[in-house]
Each structure stands twice: as C-alpha cells, then as structure tokens.
Amino acid sequence: MPKRQIIIDTDPGQDDAMAILLALGSPQELELLGITCVAGNVPLDLTCKNARITCEAAGRADVPVYAGCGAPLERPLVTAEHVHGLTGLDGPDLWEPQMPLAEGHAVDFIIHTLRRHPPGTVTLATLGPLTNIGAAFRKAPDIISRVQEIVMMGGAYFEVGNITPAAEFNIYVDPEAAECVFKSGAALTVMPLDVTHKALATKPRIDAFRALGSKVGTFAAEMLDFFERFDTEKYGSDGGPLHDPCVTAYLIRPELFSGKHVNVEVEVQSDLTRGMTVADWWRVTDRAPNAMFMDQVDADGFFSLLTERLARL
Ligand code: RIB
Ligand code: CA
Numbered sequence: 001m002p003k004r005q006i007i008i009d010t011d012p013g014q015d016d017a018m019a020i021l022l023a024l025g026s027p028q029e030l031e032l033l034g035i036t037c038v039a040g041n042v043p044l045d046l047t048c049k050n051a052r053i054t055c056e057a058a059g060r061a062d063v064p065v066y067a068g069c070g071a072p073l074e075r076p077l078v079t080a081e082h083v084h085g086l087t088g089l090d091g092p093d094l095w096e097p098q099m100p101l102a103e104g105h106a107v108d109f110i111i112h113t114l115r116r117h118p119p120g121t122v123t124l125a126t127l128g129p130l131t132n133i134g135a136a137f138r139k140a141p142d143i144i145s146r147v148q149e150i151v152m153m154g155g156a157y158f159e160v161g162n163i164t165p166a167a168e169f170n171i172y173v174d175p176e177a178a179e180c181v182f183k184s185g186a187a188l189t190v191m192p193l194d195v196t197h198k199a200l201a202t203k204p205r206i207d208a209f210r211a212l213g214s215k216v217g218t219f220a221a222e223m224l225d226f227f228e229r230f231d232t233e234k235y236g237s238d239g240g241p242l243h244d245p246c247v248t249a250y251l252i253r254p255e256l257f258s259g260k261h262v263n264v265e266v267e268v269q270s271d272l273t274r275g276m277t278v279a280d281w282w283r284v285t286d287r288a289p290n291a292m293f294m295d296q297v298d299a300d301g302f303f304s305l306l307t308e309r310l311a312r313l
Helices: 013-024 044-057 106-115 131-139 141-146 167-172 177-182 202-209 214-235 243-252 297-308
Strands: 004-010 030-037 065-067 122-126 147-153 190-193 201-202 239-241 258-261 263-266 277-279 292-297
Touching: 004 013, 004 106, 004 243, 013 030, 013 044, 013 131, 013 214, 013 243, 013 297, 030 044, 030 243, 044 065, 044 214, 065 106, 106 122, 106 131, 106 141, 122 243, 131 141, 131 177, 141 147, 167 177, 177 243, 177 263, 190 243, 201 202, 201 214, 202 214, 202 239, 202 297, 214 239, 214 297, 243 258, 243 292, 243 297
Parallel strands: 004 030, 004 122, 030 065, 122 147, 147 190, 190 292
Antiparallel strands: 201 239, 258 292, 263 277
C-alpha cells in the first residue's frame, strides 16, 4: 500500500499526543508533511507548545509545526482544561520545547500543501476543532477537491455528547467550521464518540506502554494516568477513551474499524443542540450520505498497534 501523505491538525491534548506518536512510529505507512495546531483543549499557545513537546519526546524535532487559528470562526473559544489539565498535557514533567514553530500560518500551510501536491494525494487527519480546515476551505475553495480524504475525530450519535448532552467537544467548539467541512463534498471518515468510547485505556493497556521502558513509553503512560481519571469518574468506565489515536490507527490499519456511510449534518442554530452531529443512521431521510461514520473498533488490535509502534520510537 503506498504511503499516505498526511497533515495532522491538532489541539494537544494527551490523546492528540498519542495520535501524533502513533503517526511518528509508523513511517512506512505515513509521511507526516506537517502538524497544524488549533485552539481547542487549551489555548493556541499551549497546543503549539504541546505539539512540539510531543515531537521532541519522539526525537522528531524535524517535523514542521505551524500555529493556526486561536479562536473558532464565529464564536468565542471554549476549552477543556477540566479534562486535560491547565497545561493541556498534564501527567508527565513537561519542558520548554527547543524546536521553533515553522514560519507562516497553519491555514496557509494547508492551502499551499494541497496546491503543491497532486490532487487526491494529501489526507487531512483532524484531531481537534475544525477551525483551521474551515478557514482554509473558506479562503481557498479550490483546495477542497484536492483533498484525498479527511479523517477526523469528532461528533457523536448513539453515544450522545460529552461537552453538552447533545454535542461532542471538537464539533461543539466550532460548529460553523464543522458544518463547512461536512458540507464541503470532501471524502470524510469520522471517528465519533460512538467508536472512541470503545477504545478504553485500561490499566493493563497503560502498563503495557510503561513496560516499554523507554522515554516515550513512560511519557505515554504518565499522560494517560492523568487523562483517564476524568472519564472513569464521569462514566464509571475502567479506562479513558483514546479518541484521537483512532484517526491515525485508521490510516495505518483501516480494518480495525467499521461503520456506515451515512448523511451527517451539524446543528449550528440552536443553543440547546449546538454542535450536534445529526447522523441519518437508519436512512430515514433522502439526504445524501457524506461521511463514513465509524461505530466499531477491534480494541485489542488497536492497543497492540499503538504499543508496537510506540516501541519503535
Ligand atoms: O471529544 C474528544 C475530543 O476533544 C478529542 O479530540 C480531545 O482531544 C478533545 O479535543
Ligand atoms: Ca483533540
């Protein structure tokens, strides 16, 4: 299978960091063209810092990391320090990254990269609010048809919301950007809470990272020891859901996942249901399917892949 050329758009976030580490541990399958940071879990300055810390933890200070949008397209920023801690990467001892940010705005990097590569050869792997992608599509609509696929973590249907009763955080933060992406016509593969809540970082799975005995393994275990407390307390589950690594795992081993190609639209009008992803799962409307909406994962296979690839860093 040819290598996928990808841009990771992200708001690290411990689970984002795990997704980035999985990508960096998989150079045979993924060519990481760059990382674009967006405000989300924490403000932009921290997501930019955390993305570079993650690259340095993996010994990959060569990866270009760009600063993107500091606020949603049309709304004030909502953050999630209650989940990720004040740094956004609570758990391990952190450091001031030595690698600089890449020159230029993340939105322009996305536009230029898509224009420079042949159509259908660049995948956008999105792990946070879709602000950078929405801004790029509004600024340069010509790039939409050049996107190979957007593989995103976001949304929820049967699992309902995590930031409100109706909405998942990434979509809730910037529903206008999400609406732009879902209506764009680009090929979409969505990892909603319906599937990510089946990828739980239980204690044995976290211990497997720690048992690697490496800097990265310890870094991962310490992040997840902190990250999992929120969801285990909230849901009574025996581990925290590893949302964002579902995106990179899909790019490496798509057979780990299954779902349905259905119509998904985003609520942007109502305050009550802002950011809800309305998935026509049972096809009760004539709205055309626009997204592969995943709801099943081979969780053991997912964590085996994660552990095996982190062992390479
Ligand atoms: O709702 C989960 C998503 O919101 C994940 O991407 C997490 O990192 C946060 O961004
Ligand atoms: Ca994220």
